Amino acid sequence: SLSLSRQPSEGVGCIEREREREREMEVSVSGNALKTFARSINCLAKIGNELAIQASPSQLAFYTLNSSRSAYQSISFKPDFFDIYTVIGSQVQFSILLKAVCAVLRTPNSSIDHLRVHLLDSDAAKVKWTLECLSGMRKTYWINCNVDPDIQHLSLDKGRFPSNFVVRPRDLNRLLSNFQSSLHEITIIATEPSSLPSDAASEIGGKAVELRSYIDPTNDSGSSLHTQLWIDPVEEFLQYAHTGNPVDVTFGVKELKAFLSFCEACEVDIHLLFEKAGEPILMTPKFGLDDDGSTSNFDAKLVLATMLTSQLHDGNPTAPPASDGTSHGQPNHDTGPEARLERARVHSSAHPSEHTKIWSDLSASAAKTGSGAGGGSGSRQAQQETNTDVNEQRELGKFSA
Template identity: 65%
Template structure:
């Protein structure tokens, strides 16, 4: 890969490294997927690339797989090792080549072709027992969804204390707000609030922030059906994804669903 594709790839690796410590490659003829999972197993991230993204993309079938449904080639490496490869300033790199010689290879090769004929080659050891994760979700089963610009979501999150680890988003229909404040919130159908662990001590001394949002004013799209849905998630991971989307100049599409306990 080269040019803008290389810059986008660097941005993807940076985003993934803010979520997890292990990077999983899964390659099939139709796409390349990068996965990571955080230590607490509360956040999973996957980024997919089509062959058209790369200057050259080739995948050979793994042993034992059929031609009709070949198994993806996969390996796992430490993200900090990949970050070390990408420390070379992008302005001095002409192209990057990533090669896995075989499905059983112990190392994956990264080759940086730099300006003035300089070439840097790195061999990164594949983890012997990788934790391969796959996540399949049917978006049609999510009762709430919204589309928001990254800069607008950043502005909304800036109202909360920087030390906050988790935040709760509550999606409702405008008429489903609390009866004692419905006159104040009007059409503000989405709420962001600080999540405070009830098991912790001195919660009364901590700063609690609640922010009611009018979807018409803040979101590009908003839909909700049924009962209110509240989801609590890590601030660190959402900010990493937000920075990635802002760098790629794309909007964020959030789907919300309360999982049964």
Template identity: 70%
Template sequence: MDWRLSGNALKTFARSVACLARIGNELTLQASPSQLALHTLNSSRSAYQSIILKPSFFDTYTVTGAQVQCSVLLKAICSVLRTPLTSIDHLNVRLPDPDASKVQWTLDCFNGMKKSYWITCNVEADVQQLSLDRRRLPSSFVVRPRDLNRLLSNFQSTLQEITVIATEPTSDDEVGGKAVELRSYIDPAKENDSSLHTQLWIDPCEEFVQYKHTGDPVDVTFGVKELKAFLSFCEGCEVDIHLYFEKAGEPILMAPKFVDDASVSNFDATLVLATMLVSQLHGTTTSSEPVPAAAPPKDNVSEHPSDHTRIWSDLSGLRLFSLLNLSPINI
């Protein structure tokens, strides 16, 4: 595996790494002649991100064999990219052979300086891929990053989970076309909660580029940290953000919305987040699985404050992979 980046592509790659580092700790690189895929999964297994880079994204791109895989620490790559991008002429990444223990990262700077780094590959890392067809998620909306940032600015900066409620648009003057609600999550397990709770009613025609929902109202509650990370990525790439979802307890998927068809773009990205089992509309679970009334044992505590989030690692291996099509690959 050998590839080289410069200019705007290098800036996009740096944004990708920064976003991935806010999701997980370890980065899996899967290189084939047709694409380079970057994957990460957070420690609680409730967030998964994938970024796909096509050969046309690179200055040069060479892969020997059907596929090359390796896994490295994201903080190590972030250290490589601490050099100001404006001073870098190009970045070259090379894995000498599929069994090599280290990946070489080389920065050629405009001042003639050359920096080389060797990042150790993790031994027998558990590489996982998540396949979730966004076309099968019935509800969705497209929003400009600056507009979503403006809406989120109404909530406390310490907010960790947010609820999106989608209803079918109506022409009723009393409703005023406000078919979407953003609500700060209220954890029922916390008594005497003094946090500020905010609710926003939104007219999709005014705030969104696109909006799709039919039938009964649905809601999804998910992490704000991961949303903001992906939002920053889309804003830096100057693309809108597309959110797809179904109902409480089912994953929410986020992807960039390109002006043209995504098939003609030389990169794509996907962020999938677990959502809470309990619907905030009815206060009931949408799954047959029991929802704990009290905090679970410490070894099952998630990164989120609520104990009602579907954590992928809490499910059995067979159930996990069949539910989300997440399949392990040993490298």
């Protein structure tokens, strides 16, 4: 789980004096900003159930945390993001249910002129949401709120992460489309391109990043599709940095896809920063390679907990097996490491890979498939696929158990 810090508590006297002051919040948003606002709410709703709102004269911030405390997201807006931004008092904070806010935003954005959110005072039990529609209709919603929320903060310095890459959302979506839609966790393995030995480079084309599906070894639900992608960061990523020994992080796919959809809809790149297994992975929008986010009127952050166990030495294959089992037209039954490397060299020279290499394997337990110990290659089928066009759509073949 993630280690979070609560908002510092104030003395009883300070709280009483603060409550004596009038505190109020009113914001209004329209146009493209309204679309970004609605996308933010939808993204947050895919992470947690409760939305904590903290408004100050300098920004409006949204926070949510999932029930297992493994995913934390925050989205902040500067005052110039809104048409009207008024905060009376040093700070206004409350929390509401995200499903209630999603119900308000079911009205299509194209039919809304503007949205207004109004908290009348700091002790109000409800917050007012008003939709002014282009048709002249006004929709008003009163949502119950908690005016004394337990807001938790997670601060991470980007400089602590030695490994990171920037990728276009549509490119990462294309890479993820090679995995099963039911996949729960995915592993990212980062290496130095120059550190790969020549033999390994011949097998995986010198690619420095690997995406690997994580299958729970304790799950005995039946067949599982194992997929591995070897990626050339020069071709697929806008920016890539990693030094030192290989590292890996395994985290949830659901939260990644939610944040990915948000970044793609906002037309910004996604920046992933990580350290090693067991340490959190940080995702943020990237507003241009030379932009630290200061020029944008909104910002976002998603932090995911990662598995404590590294997948680098778990016995899984680190390179795709040869697909044909032949060398120079003759059957090859040798399974030694030298023979595998030789077959990989032949395959690599015959089918040069410039961008991404894919390998998948559908496996199931013998008891469920009915195959004996001597089932051999008949119980599994592997496919190695090479693609030399970065814009070409990739499809996985059919596998039989």
